[in-house]
Amino acid sequence: MQSWACPSDLGTHARATHFSLMSDTDIKREPRGSGEQYVLMVDGHKAVLTFKDVEGDKRITDHTLVPRELGGRGIGKKLVARAVEDARSEGKSIVPTCWFVKQQIDRNENWQDVLA
Numbered sequence: 001m002q003s004w005a006c007p008s009d010l011g012t013h014a015r016a017t018h019f020s021l022m023s024d025t026d027i028k029r030e031p032r033g034s035g036e037q038y039v040l041m042v043d044g045h046k047a048v049l050t051f052k053d054v055e056g057d058k059r060i061t062d063h064t065l066v067p068r069e070l071g072g073r074g075i076g077k078k079l080v081a082r083a084v085e086d087a088r089s090e091g092k093s094i095v096p097t098c099w100f101v102k103q104q105i106d107r108n109e110n111w112q113d114v115l116a
Contacts, residue, residue, distance in 0.1 A: 027082045035060075038079050045069050049079040049101070058116050059083075059092040061101040080104040084111045 028039045035052030045067040052060050061083055066076045080101050087094050093116035096102035105111045 027079065029086070035062075038082050040075060040079060042070055042073070042075060047075045047079060049076075049083055049098075051083060053092065054095075057092050058095050059087050060095045060097055062097045064098050064100045076100055077104055080111075084114050087114045 037048050037050040040047045047066045050063040064076050094114045095116045
């Protein structure tokens with residue numbers, strides 16, 4: 001069952017700050033339709049952040065989904081952190097059409113440089 005997804009209301013999950021013992025290598029980057037996605041499998045549940053590269057070295061992050069069973073563990077924030085890290089290393093700027101991605105970047109001063 002899904003806990004939250006852009007653009008629906010995230011409620012208390014937006015305040016999740018606890019990180020489980022996961023490394024960045026646990027997050028897989030996969031093709032998805034005309035774009036790509038980051039996938040993190042935890043306890044048999046799949047969390048995703050989808051994105052697409054567009055003209056002008058921009059990357060649109062359009063959807064984040066974390067199953068209810070994984071809520072409150074900081075998994076959405078971990079996916080955003082990976083998106084920021086990859087955008088930075090690839091010379092891309094992020095256009096966050098997913099409000100959760102925008103909210104997380106706005107909350108972290110160290111990620112401001114990647115906003116388009």
